[in-house]
Amino acid sequence: MKKLILLAILAGLTWWYVDHGRRMTDADIRASYEADMDATRRFDGDFLCARMSDDYTGSETSRQDGSDSEQRFDKAGQCQRIKRSIEAMQKLSAATGGRMALQIDYEIKDIELSPDRKRAIVQTVSTAKLGDMTLARDRSTDHLIRRNGHILSVASEARVWTYTPQ
Template identity: 30%
Template sequence: MRLLGIAVMVCIGYGIWHAAIGGKRVSDAQVRELYQQYWEAFDRGDAKAVCDLFSDQVHGRFSSTARSMPVTETLDKATACASVGQFHETKQRLEERVGKALYTNFEYTIKSIEISPDRKTATVEVATGMRIGTEQGALLDMRSEQTDVVKSSFGKAQFVQSDGTVSFFR
């Protein structure tokens, strides 16, 4: 019985340590998995899954070159969550205009991952591309260069900041 009490105390101690320290450490593998989850959920139109990958406190700024004058937009959780629906609505409108189903192509390249010395955050430089089009070519071609900050809480990595530029080529 005494051994059971010690085992329970060890488990409780480990749980407290994990919640306070261990679960807040971010790793290279977590960061890579986070991006994989993001793009897979975005591609299938799963707004809830995408939304869950962003911290409630996520913030950021993006400058867009879609128009003749750059436009700066702010990022928060509501904006991040809405982006999935907006992208798929845009695709649907394009399909209606051209009269057929369109292909989507999502790609990302992680240029660098810098994990802080205390392992609580990772700063990630990433290039992304989203294209909608036909076999003949893209109707919408959007690319971004961005710097994201990722944190882990209870072993789950989330985006907490994202800043970058977005360029439209069609």
């Protein structure tokens, strides 16, 4: 009897790991993006880096003052960018005693789940402001998977508009 119970538990864990633990729902994805925003507010770059798969690839096309530039990066390069941004936000917050912080608003425009719910394509729009001043806007497309119960980004494409304060 003990062997039967152990076998049933092992079968359940195997099913969860192989199938169910890799499925996503709309609510899971939205919760994942909320957790990212919370990590940004806490200045937790490590959390944001952990949300990328080891084989992550990203591209960003930026437009500032009428000129475009394009960058491509892997997980290490994107983590470096994230940590530099977090550090700058932290310095700004510390220099103003927490009175002034970068405000990032985002909106999920579309979530397209694959039929087996193991992959998703998510389109977002975000705006970065400092007080009343808009610093940047972006449109991003993220390609997501779920491994071991964690939603990870495997690829991302972004189009960023950066504004020079007047």
